[in-house]
Amino acid sequence: MGKSSKSFKIITLGCKVNQYESVYFNETFTGAGWHQARVDEPGDVVVVNTCVVTQKAAHQSRQAIRKAIRENPCGCVAAVGCYAQTAPGELAEIAGLGLIADNRMKMEVPGSLIKGRSSARMTVLLREYEPCTPFDSFEIRSFPGRARAYLKIQDGCQSFCTYCIVPFTRGPYRSLAPERVLHMLKVLSEQGFMEVVLTGIHLGMYGVDLGEGSDLVSLLRMVGREGLPLRIRLSSIEPNEIKPELIAMAASERWLCRHFHIPLQSGDGRILKMMRRKYDAPDFAALIESLHSAIPDVCIGVDVMSGFPGEDSGAHRNTLSLVRDLPLSYLHVFPFSPRPGTVAEKLKGRVDPGIIKERAAELRGIGRKKRDLFYRSCLGKEFQVIGEGRDPEAPGLMKGRSDNYLPVLYPPGQRGEGEPVQVILHGIQGGRLRGSVLD
Numbered sequence: 289m290g291k292s293s294k295s296f297k298i299i300t301l302g303c304k305v306n307q308y309e310s311v312y313f314n315e316t317f318t319g320a321g322w323h324q325a326r327v328d329e330p331g332d333v334v335v336v337n338t339c340v341v342t343q344k345a346a347h348q349s350r351q352a353i354r355k356a357i358r359e360n361p362c363g364c365v366a367a368v369g370c371y372a373q374t375a376p377g378e379l380a381e382i383a384g385l386g387l388i389a390d391n392r393m394k395m396e397v398p399g400s401l402i403k404g405r406s407s408a409r410m411t412v413l414l415r416e417y418e419p420c421t422p423f424d425s426f427e428i429r430s431f432p433g434r435a436r437a438y439l440k441i442q443d444g445c446q447s448f449c450t451y452c453i454v455p456f457t458r459g460p461y462r463s464l465a466p467e468r469v470l471h472m473l474k475v476l477s478e479q480g481f482m483e484v485v486l487t488g489i490h491l492g493m494y495g496v497d498l499g500e501g502s503d504l505v506s507l508l509r510m511v512g513r514e515g516l517p518l519r520i521r522l523s524s525i526e527p528n529e530i531k532p533e534l535i536a537m538a539a540s541e542r543w544l545c546r547h548f549h550i551p552l553q554s555g556d557g558r559i560l561k562m563m564r565r566k567y568d569a570p571d572f573a574a575l576i577e578s579l580h581s582a583i584p585d586v587c588i589g590v591d592v593m594s595g596f597p598g599e600d601s602g603a604h605r606n607t608l609s610l611v612r613d614l615p616l617s618y619l620h621v622f623p624f625s626p627r628p629g630t631v632a633e634k635l636k637g638r639v640d641p642g643i644i645k646e647r648a649a650e651l652r653g654i655g656r657k658k659r660d661l662f663y664r665s666c667l668g669k670e671f672q673v674i675g676e677g678r679d680p681e682a683p684g685l686m687k688g689r690s691d692n693y694l695p696v697l698y699p700p701g702q703r704g705e706g707e708p709v710q711v712i713l714h715g716i717q718g719g720r721l722r723g724s725v726l727d
């Protein structure tokens with residue numbers, strides 16, 4: 289690429305869907321002949337793909353925008369995505385920002401920046417969600433810099449859990465048509481990807497907008513029939529949307545990763561109701577037990593929130609004992625943070641921030657033990673691992689992931705990054721599993 293071509297930078301915060309959409313930005317700029325600016329080089333445009341899921345994420349988004357303006361004084365900085373959807377007025381007050389675009393207008397962003405802005409004034413691209421808002425597919429051709437690709441197949445959430453801002457930022461349920469999913473999987477497979485993570489804002493609602501008979505299980509059946517040389521991982525999925533057919537499929541089909549990431553949030557029935565979650569603690573326990581008994585060596589990761597308003601010590605104990613008793617593999621613990629515009633922001637019974645921190649630490653401690661137990665339960669067993677490159681912290685070794693999400697270190701052989709190897713696990717080293725290659 290000639291030095292005279294224009295340059296861009298993309299800064300991504302938040303979820304896998306944002307990361308996927310940032311790849312589309314990257315491809316669009318590159319396709320127009322632009323080049324990616326080095327970290328220490330100012331860019332002609334900088335796109336900050338924002339997140340507001342927690343107070344911390346919103347703060348980090350603002351910080352990233354301000355830093356981009358400081359470090360790229362002659363470039364155009366664009367703030368796009370969830371922050372722009374919820375608080376465009378706050379963004380408009382940031383001096384030096386060149387463009388604001390919400391999620392509905394996100395796909396227009398690279399085109400608008402490539403065409404160039406007509407004046408030095410801030411450009412604002414905002415559009416309300418409507419019930420028939422189409423699925424913006426952001427189709428990509430590759431997923432640079434990663435051994436596994438993400439594919440966004442679903443967008444939007446209409447659950448309105450009381451703590452969550454996402455339904456306001458991502459609009460109604462909409463899905464990528466099954467034939468387009470297959471097409472995209474073939475494209476990624478042809479690019480050499482051996483693993484694709486199907487992502488969505490509310491993945492378990494895949495297909496509700498596509499008519500009768502369209503759901504995640506029927507999509508996966510179609511994918512399985514294609515026999516593509518790649519494995520499929522599902523991103524986070526709600527507990528009440530993991531159907532027996534999906535469990536049976538993960539138990540019997542090698543191309544479907546034995547890995548479920550499930551948001552629990554609380555183990556207390558009263559708090560779950562206040563959160564407007566659609567299951568109770570016993571339902572959740574029954575689901576985990578059935579996943580564990582049906583799928584050998586399944587990895588079950590769980591999101592838990594500490595300190596939701598009204599969470600007294602009894603409710604916290606209920607969460608502790610639920611997660612302690614279940615065969616979970618890891619916990620992701622989030623301290624509650626009130627999001628403006630949600631029901632929970634106005635709820636009485638706020639928990640003291642110091643107590644929220646203590647409870648989160650207690651849950652994280654259980655999470656560490658769960659992870660260790662899970663790793664130990666896999667020692668002496670064989671797994672297919674897809675290489676992710678040399679590990680800088682373990683010189684001379686490759687790192688990779690098994691289908692059940694174990695981080696594995698193994699000696700490099702003929703196979704490199706992105707390629708599968710069969711590995712037998714024999715130890716734990718620096719929080720990773722150590723294995724020998726079998727083939």
Ligand code: SF4
Pocket residue numbers: 445446447448449452453454455489490526
């Ligand atoms: S299901 Fe609940 S927690 Fe998940 S995105 Fe929708 S509203 Fe938020």
